[in-house]
Amino acid sequence: MKLIKQLIAVATVAFATSALAAPAPAANETPDALVKRISTEVLDTAKNDKDIQAGNQKKVMDLVETKILPYVDFQKMTSLAAGRYWRDATPEQQKQLSTEFRTLLIFTYSGALSQVKDQTVEFKPMRSSPGDTDVEVRSQVNQQRGEPIQLNYRVAKTDAGWKIYDINVLGAWLVEAYKGTFASEISKGGIDGLIKTLSEKNKKLASKPLKTAGK
Helix, strand or coil, X not given: CHHHHHHHHHHHHHHHHHHCCCCCCCCCCCHHHHHHHHHHHHHHHHHHCHHHHHCCHHHXXXXXXXXXXXXXXHHHHHHHXXXXXXXXXXXXXXXXXXXXXXXXXXXXXXXXXXXXXXXXXXXXXXXXXXXXXXXXXXXXXXXXXXXXXXXXXXXXXXXXXXXXXXXXXXXXXXXXXXXXXXXXXXXXXXXXXXXXXXXXXXXXXXXXXXXXXXX
């Protein structure tokens, strides 16, 4: 779980925080332009917002709920993390699992939100062909101290526009990192056991201050 928390914390710096006040995307906006625009426009806001920096729980949670989530395909992310077990789950189990996983990531995003300090994001040229509906947007997070951190996104075109469904930090994909945890819990208690584990984790996170919620 430590690796997963690190992945989300780093990704939050460049994506989750960057989506806080993103305007509606243009109809013809490319996926790399979308990610770059929301990052550029809002990173400074996240850095300078005293309430966010102080870990104001209600404000941060509201921002995550309303401004980050529209850019993430949680159902696809959950189905990939669950792997072959997703097909065996009932529609109700799939719904419950997606909801709990979504809530878990909200808490983790929120906990990392106040950690934004002096980072900047540099985007790489996107490798794609006309008509592609699933692409990878590559970037790196630059810090005043330490080496740049590789940060890439898998983005798919949906009826609602381009949405992120996986994040790669330093060569490790977030979905792949969760796959092992999900499989372990399912092997012990089935899909319902995984849902219960995530639910209990979320209840614990809800009782912690945001700055420690990801720990």
